[in-house]
Amino acid sequence: MGPTADRAAPPLTVREAIALAHTHWNAGQAAQAEDLCLRVLDAVPDQPDARHLLGLIAHAYGHPALALAHLRAACQPPAAPAVYCSNLAEVCRQQGRLDEAEAAARRAVAADPGLAEGWNNLGIILQEAGQLAASLDCLQRVAALLPDSPQAHNNLGNTCKRLGDNPQALAHYRRALELDPDYAQALSNMAVALGDEGRHEAALAAIRRAIEIDPLLPQAHLNLAALERARPRPGQGQAIPGGAPAPAAPPDEHALGEAEALLREGRYAEAETLLRDALAQAGRHVALLRLLVQALRPQGKLREARAALEHVLRAEPGDTGSRFELAEVLLTEGDFDAGWREYRYRYHLAHTAALARHVQKPRWDGRPIPGQTLLLHDEQGYGDTFQFLQLVALARARSGARIVLEVKSPCHALARRGDGIDEVIVAGSPPPPFDLHCELMSLPLALGLRLDDLPVRTAYLRADPARVARWRARLAGLPRPLVGLAWAGRPTHPRDAQRSLALADLAPLAQPGITFIGLQVGEASAQAASPPPGLNLVPLGQDIQDFDDTAAILTLLDVLVSVDSSPVHLAGALGCPAWALLPFASDWRWLRERRDSPWYPSLRLFRQPAPDAWRPVLEEVAVALRALQAARSADA
Structure with missing residues (x-):
């Protein structure tokens, strides 16, 4: 949960807002794109263009059910843009919903018979459904529409292969590779076809080249193993590959x-x-x-x-x-x-424009690169940025490079005070020249990070002294202890229903002598106007302009009590005490059953004992607050 703009009455037309959202999405700024789409839906519920882009964003971040819901809404009959139906078809296919996928793809090509993407998706869906003749017809249409598309010829080759026409399959794979010699998937597929013709050395050369181009292509590794097993050995006849396991029956x-x-x-x-x-x-x-x-x-x-x-x-x-x-x-x-x-x-993942930025340069793999420039950039939420900034100084020491950090605008000022950073830029602005790049959340892989390496650094972010002084004056005279409260995360988060609370749910925390400081921003901050009885709340959400304000306030509190959202990560990055309220099936970064966080030594974790069981969590926090109050009184 970070500061967000008020979504009421955006000063844009719907068309302008959608266009700007696509600009943000194409620039890798998913949060801004999502926010604009939500503003549109506030004004025009179920507006199809906003629903479509929200579906792409959800799909990119690995939330298939949410993606499907948005795309279905975007494609409501009687009319829907052909490309929207085509995207719905592909998402359904990836989830194994082939009947719905076929129906959506047929709507797409009926609406726009010249949409090559629609015919391609329909062809692949029919191929997976075993309707190979119909698949071949669709994919031949794609090749006619896009004769210079390597993907079209690769897909045609796959259908020909399944139809038993190995020579024609090889012809299409070769054409794909004429158009794109580094097309790893086509090389992998051609290797299988060559192996089926007994041309094992040529097959092995092709599959090894595929793996050299794309080491992360899983099917290529399996194909290599199969080809190695089938390769004739001296003194042996040709090996006969074992049969594949029988396919499972279609699900109901x-x-x-x-x-x-x-x-x-x-x-x-x-x-x-x-x-x-x-x-x-x-x-x-x-x-x-x-x-x-x-x-x-x-x-x-x-x-x-x-x-x-x-x-x-x-x-x-x-x-x-x-x-x-x-x-x-x-x-x-x-x-x-x-x-x-x-x-x-x-x-x-499909449609991962928000994740795959700056790929024109190689991704850093942890090796020393002295004298070069390494661009590190965020990729997901604000909390993720705060968490993984603790690895930047280590990346600088390991690489020996000049470090340029790219973050979203609300994090910019805080990041400038981080360690190990030579330059900070705002996401969406042109970066300076750089030699390699790495996402912040790819640093653990590049650095070989293990659980027992944590924490790499503590208190690696610092609040602005001027902001601290201003907020200290604002909070002066309030009875202590001062306990920060943040009760809700971003409402569009796929797991928000599991992680967020209403302010009224925090009634068990109310007790005399404690001043609660409301740090909630966004829509949920309106709840601060009606706190639970006995909960002495000073709401600051309307006055918090950015994360610099939040950071300054956190340094002045005795403890923060928050759901799993960005203030918890910011407190941990600052080294400020915080208590995180976690759902039963919490996010991966909190591990299992632990009451502490190896990422943030200043955090204490309060976990649901069972799904949706918030009451025991809040009762446990209330006991901890009484202990905090007693300790403070003893020290006074």
Whole structure:
């Protein structure tokens, strides 16, 4: 939760706001794009252009259910832009909803028969559904519309391969590689086709080149292993590859739909039971397993979720969404070695423009680069930025480079006072010349960060002394202890319902002699006008202009009590005491069952003992507040 602009009555027309949102999105500024779309929806509920872009943003950040909801709303009949229907089709395909995907793709090409993307998506959907002749027709249309598209020829090759026309498949793969010699996926596919013709040396050369180009292409590694096994050895006849496991039976579409409805309602245990029954009937079908993961994780069943994800990835190694989910599970379990490796797959999610910035230059991999310039840049929320700024000084020491840091505007002033930074720029402005780049959240992988390395630094951000002096004067004379309160995060966060509270929920914290300082900003700050009885609240949200104000106030408090949102991370980065109120299935960075944070020694964690069980958490915090008050009285 960081300071946000008031969304009421934006001084833009809807068309201007949507255009500006797309400008932000294309510049990698997802938060600004999302905020503009939400302003539009405040003025025009279910405005399709805003819903569509929100769907792309949700999809980019790995939130499939939210993405699907937005895109379905954007594509409500009778009319919807063809490209919106095409994007809905692709999201449905990635979630295994092939019937809905096909219907959306057919709407797209009916609305715009010249939309190559729509025909391409329909062709791939039909290919996955086993309708190979129809798939071939669609993909031939794509090649006619885009004769110089390497992707079109690669996809045509795949369908020809499945139809048993290996020579034609090879012809399309070769054409794709004529158009793009570094097309790793086409090289990998061509290697399989060459292997099927017994041309093992040529196949191995192609697959090794594919891996050299894209070491993160999972299917290429599997293809290499298969080709190595099938390669004839001296004195042996040609090996006969073992048969692939029989495919699982198609899942019951009704079961899928019912499970999705239960998940939307937060009825995770019921969804789990239904999905396990469906899996018993259909076998380990990936669509069912993906949904099962969504039922298991909110219940804290990480070991089972990990097993389900591993089954999915054995069946579909290229499922980058599941790899990203596996990364979060591994990191929650404290397995940083494997977790950070999997976390890099977030760059391979569909529509990840918000994550893949500055890729015209190589990504830094942790090696010394003395005399060069390394551009570090944020990529997700404000809290993520505050958390991973603790690694910047180590990156500078390890690289020997000049460090340029790019952050969103609300973090700019604070970041300028961070350690190990030579220059700070605002995201969206032209960067100075640089040699390599690295996202802040890729630094753990580059640095080989392990759990026992934490904390790398403490109190690595500093408040502005002038702001501190101003807020000290404002708070002077208030009875202590001073306890900061932040009760809600960004309402559009996919897990906001699990992490945020209403101010009224904090009634158990009220007790005489404690002054509560309201740090809540945004829509939820309006609740400060009616605090619970007995809770002596001084609301400051309307006067907080930026994170520099929040930082200054945090240095003057006895403790911050906050849900999992940016003020907690800012307090930790400043070295200020804070108590984090965490849901039962908390975010990966808080690990499992710990009451402390290895990232932030000044934090104390208060966890739900069961899903939605906030009352025990608040009662525990109330006891801790009484102890704080007693200790302060004893020291007086």
